[in-house]
Amino acid sequence: MYPLRLRNFRLQAGITCRIRSLGSNPRIADRLAQMGILPGIEVTVLRIGPMGNPLELAVGGSQAIALRASETDTLDCELVSLPLSLARSDGQTYRIRALQGGQRYQEKLAAAGLRPGVLLQVVSNRPWRLQLLPNNACVQLGQGEAEKMIIEPVDSTDA
Amino acid sequence: MPNPTVGVCASPNTGKTTLFNRLTGANQTVGNWPGVTVTKKTGQFDLGGRKVDLVDLPGAYSLNPTSLEERVARDFLLNSPPDAIINIVDAGNLYRGLGLTIQLAMSGLPMVVGVNMMDEARAQDIEIDFAAFSEHLGVPVIPLVARSGEGIDELKRTLLSVLEHHTKEHPPHISFPPVLEEAVSALARKIEQQTPTDLDQNFVAMRLMEGGLATSHLVSRHPELKVLVNEAAAVRQQVEHTLENDLPTTCAQCRFNAARGLVQEAVRHPSYLPVSLTEKLDRFLMNRWVGLPLFLLIMFLMFQGVFTLGAPLQDWLATGIESSELWLRQTTLLQALPPVMQSFLLDGLLAGVGVVLSFLPIIVLFFLFLSLIEDSGYMARAAFLMDRLMHLLRLDGKAFISLLLGYGCNVPAVMGTRILSSRHNRILAMLLIPFTLCSARLQVFLFLSAILFAPRLAGLVVFGLYLLSFVIIILVGLLLRPFRFGDPEPFIMELPPYRLPLFRTVLLRAWQEIRGFLKRAATLIVLGVIAIWFLTHVPASVPPGSEATLAGRIGLSLAPVFEPLGIHWAETVALFFGFIAKEIFIGALAVVYGTANLGTAIGNTVTPLQGLSLMVFTLIYTPCVATLASIQAESRSVRVTLLSVALGLALAWLASFLMYQGGLLLGFH
Ligand SMILES: Nc1nc2c(ncn2[C@@H]2O[C@H](COP(=O)(O)OP(=O)(O)OP(=O)(O)O)[C@@H](O)[C@H]2O)c(=O)[nH]1
Numbered sequence: 114m115y116p117l118r119l120r121n122f123r124l125q126a127g128i129t130c131r132i133r134s135l136g137s138n139p140r141i142a143d144r145l146a147q148m149g150i151l152p153g154i155e156v157t158v159l160r161i162g163p164m165g166n167p168l169e170l171a172v173g174g175s176q177a178i179a180l181r182a183s184e185t186d187t188l189d190c191e192l193v194s195l196p197l198s199l200a201r202s203d204g205q206t207y208r209i210r211a212l213q214g215g216q217r218y219q220e221k222l223a224a225a226g227l228r229p230g231v232l233l234q235v236v237s238n239r240p241w242r243l244q245l246l247p248n249n250a251c252v253q254l255g256q257g258e259a260e261k262m263i264i265e266p267v268d269s270t271d272a
Numbered sequence: 273m274p275n276p277t278v279g280v281c282a283s284p285n286t287g288k289t290t291l292f293n294r295l296t297g298a299n300q301t302v303g304n305w306p307g308v309t310v311t312k313k314t315g316q317f318d319l320g321g322r323k324v325d326l327v328d329l330p331g332a333y334s335l336n337p338t339s340l341e342e343r344v345a346r347d348f349l350l351n352s353p354p355d356a357i358i359n360i361v362d363a364g365n366l367y368r369g370l371g372l373t374i375q376l377a378m379s380g381l382p383m384v385v386g387v388n389m390m391d392e393a394r395a396q397d398i399e400i401d402f403a404a405f406s407e408h409l410g411v412p413v414i415p416l417v418a419r420s421g422e423g424i425d426e427l428k429r430t431l432l433s434v435l436e437h438h439t440k441e442h443p444p445h446i447s448f449p450p451v452l453e454e455a456v457s458a459l460a461r462k463i464e465q466q467t468p469t470d471l472d473q474n475f476v477a478m479r480l481m482e483g484g485l486a487t488s489h490l491v492s493r494h495p496e497l498k499v500l501v502n503e504a505a506a507v508r509q510q511v512e513h514t515l516e517n518d519l520p521t522t523c524a525q526c527r528f529n530a531a532r533g534l535v536q537e538a539v540r541h542p543s544y545l546p547v548s549l550t551e552k553l554d555r556f557l558m559n560r561w562v563g564l565p566l567f568l569l570i571m572f573l574m575f576q577g578v579f580t581l582g583a584p585l586q587d588w589l590a591t592g593i594e595s596s597e598l599w600l601r602q603t604t605l606l607q608a609l610p611p612v613m614q615s616f617l618l619d620g621l622l623a624g625v626g627v628v629l630s631f632l633p634i635i636v637l638f639f640l641f642l643s644l645i646e647d648s649g650y651m652a653r654a655a656f657l658m659d660r661l662m663h664l665l666r667l668d669g670k671a672f673i674s675l676l677l678g679y680g681c682n683v684p685a686v687m688g689t690r691i692l693s694s695r696h697n698r699i700l701a702m703l704l705i706p707f708t709l710c711s712a713r714l715q716v717f718l719f720l721s722a723i724l725f726a727p728r729l730a731g732l733v734v735f736g737l738y739l740l741s742f743v744i745i746i747l748v749g750l751l752l753r754p755f756r757f758g759d760p761e762p763f764i765m766e767l768p769p770y771r772l773p774l775f776r777t778v779l780l781r782a783w784q785e786i787r788g789f790l791k792r793a794a795t796l797i798v799l800g801v802i803a804i805w806f807l808t809h810v811p812a813s814v815p816p817g818s819e820a821t822l823a824g825r826i827g828l829s830l831a832p833v834f835e836p837l838g839i840h841w842a843e844t845v846a847l848f849f850g851f852i853a854k855e856i857f858i859g860a861l862a863v864v865y866g867t868a869n870l871g872t873a874i875g876n877t878v879t880p881l882q883g884l885s886l887m888v889f890t891l892i893y894t895p896c897v898a899t900l901a902s903i904q905a906e907s908r909s910v911r912v913t914l915l916s917v918a919l920g921l922a923l924a925w926l927a928s929f930l931m932y933q934g935g936l937l938l939g940f941h
Contacts, residue, residue: 135521140338141762146524147334148764149368149531163560164660169767174535175368177767179656181663184762 125199127260129157130190141184149175155193192266197243198259202235206246207264209233214261222262225252232267275316276355276435277325281345281376283369284331285768286360287388289313291418292328293780295428302784304908305330305344311690320432327354333368334527335375336482336520339761340695343485349379350479350489353470356382356435358427360416363393363400364769366539370531371524377409378443380472382434385409386416386427392769397542404538410442419774443472446530451514452522455507456481459500467496480504481511481519550649550769557653567657571676574645578637579680579711585633593626612812616805619816624801627853627898628794631683635789636782638677638684643781645673646691647773652765659763665749668693668763671701675745678708682899683793686906687785693765695758702903703916704748706895707923709741712854717887719858723871724883733884737891744892744923757912792905793898800897801852808848808860817864823848837928838882839889847889853896881940885932892924 132154135142150156150172159177160169167181194210209231212219222228232246241254254262282288292300296315305312313328329348330341337343349357359376361369366387373385387393387400405413412430416423448456459480460473469476479486480497481504491498508519515522557566597618600606606614645651655669662669670692678685685705689698709717717737721730807823814820819828819841827844834844842864849860862870878886894917895903904913935941 138762140760141764143336143520144333144338144762144764146521147336147338147371149371149524149528151521151525151528160554160558161560162558162656162660163564166660166663167656167763169558169656172368174366174532176362176365176769179652179659179763179765179767181659181763183663 127196129193133189136188194265197262211263279354282360286362287418385413388416390415399540401538481508582634620802620805624798639782639785643778649770678705686902694761699757707744715855793901796901838932881935885928889928894920
């Protein structure tokens, strides 16, 4: 049903993907291309409309766009990052990509050893218990804090 | 020497209209591009002591069209290249806007780029290096705030020097894959040998490779290029084969790579962006749960605003018309005329003018509200929220606003379909709007149901008619689903930030709509009213609307058709009058019955079931003259207009038939 095909992930607000190909519908592909939405570009799902359609996407460096999920079924994307609040505790290793909060938030998380680049696993959700790698320190975060932390999945072999 | 022509060419929502209004003031004409329903605006302004003709091109993301608007813009540039181009980009949306800027700069036409909305960029601490932009693009780039007029003088000065020096611009160099690069320059050299062009040869070479309309436009201006057409097509195939990608996409990729590089080099964003006002507002206005209720509330306020403010103005105009009619009747000049002429002038011509005038207040009010919604950026949100529902009928979300407005009055609703994004959507919405229960029809229904039903039932009957109107719209929408009116366009829409609408723009828009209505639809409406006058008043020797008039005779001969609906001859004739404006139906019925006490007359001759059937027929049968004139004016297609009449008549007959015969079967009468 959702247009941005993602393995293992349901599409939800907050997820960022990278477009791999514009898909096989030429009308959609042409229009997207002429608006600068091309393979290699990252898009973030800002919102999903009432009744699951359309989607609002933020496109790096330019205005948000809305498009119909049903019309963009064939768009092929890979997951780039997601807010911690959408992650599951399934043993997947993540890397912190960005902390989208004000200075106080950043300082608080830095004190707990959470800064961009740090690797972690999710132990449980709500409240969010994280295990930092490689030293296995444990950190607990609230829902609001989890929403502002953007993480990207990494292959455990990289880690 | 003719005035130089300057084209304003930009992506949608960059402030093109605002700049255009600023440069030309109210000194502009609004029309249509030949053959299509895309608005064309032209205007004049003074530049260095002479007049310049300014043409507002439809918003376009690129010269490789994916919509009707983009095709119009591209065709204009290729068919009649202007003496210079003003291109606008939104400082907050540079990457996307530059795609077009780069393409335009490559055309080699003299050009000035205005980076608009600099006030917003400054508020967000975005710094832009204009010298770097200028250097890479090969054309002057100027900061602008079209809204306040900041930078307009600088823009004019630069435009003047660009126009006067006629320097052939050096187009920006952007890197293409080597195969493509070589193919293009080889073709460009051959073009140079064939004929000199006012456009850059590389640009011409690319357009020739595109084929289709782009090529035929070029060939019609430079017949010498004809010999290269087949070669260009072959080259394209070869390049696409090597690159395993189609040409427009490859070019877009190269352009946007360059655009990204340019933004990275020349724009400095602050490191931390606070949550914008737009985002804060959207958390409510676009919320999954409260977004729709808020939207409906805003629509309700708009509807109330238009019609509660409009009704007194309409009454006031109606009184004016009435008293001028009374006054005219007294004048000796008129009394000297034979009675037929008197009747023609007063009941035909003056009545027609009255109908036209009665629409003016709501058209003004509607477009005031509509431009507020459009200019503030909320329209895109409305489309987002309603899209899922309206897509069931193959319409996009904005169509909801037009349909809703139809429940007040069909005429501005039809005019408002212009905001929809493709011809298909516009035509489909125009065909659906006449099935809305407008306030004129409501008057008829309130009157009839009060006579025929107990007070408790009367309200239910009117409510039922509203429901019926929804059902008919959905049914007709589903019925028309398989049809395509014009090329379908994908729904990909930008969501601009919220902005405070500019009072001047809003007023100018309302004024232009009124002028457009008077110019395009008014004559048709007056002619329609006169035609009805003719049917109902000729021959002059008999009372108007009686059996011996043309309408009466048509009514009589149609009796077998209306009998199964339980509609009598007299009402059939009144329906003719109702075509002028549906609320006239009641007055006409009084004329045909020849009685002042209409209530008793109807109560005596029409059963409740027949009354219901009559109301169903009145709801659906055909749009009024003014609505039809607007459909014709907006669609520019006699076929669409006729289809609208035919659909209405056929469905009305069917629905009334089912209503009446079904009722009889169930034992009502
Ligand atoms: N802050 C700011 N807003 C502007 C400026 N120029 C235009 N606007 C606003 O931007 C919105 C869009 O402007 P328009 O002039 O309608 O843009 P357009 O390019 O003609 O848009 P379309 O007609 O949809 O293609 C309006 O709400 C304007 O008031 C500017 O310099 N600064």
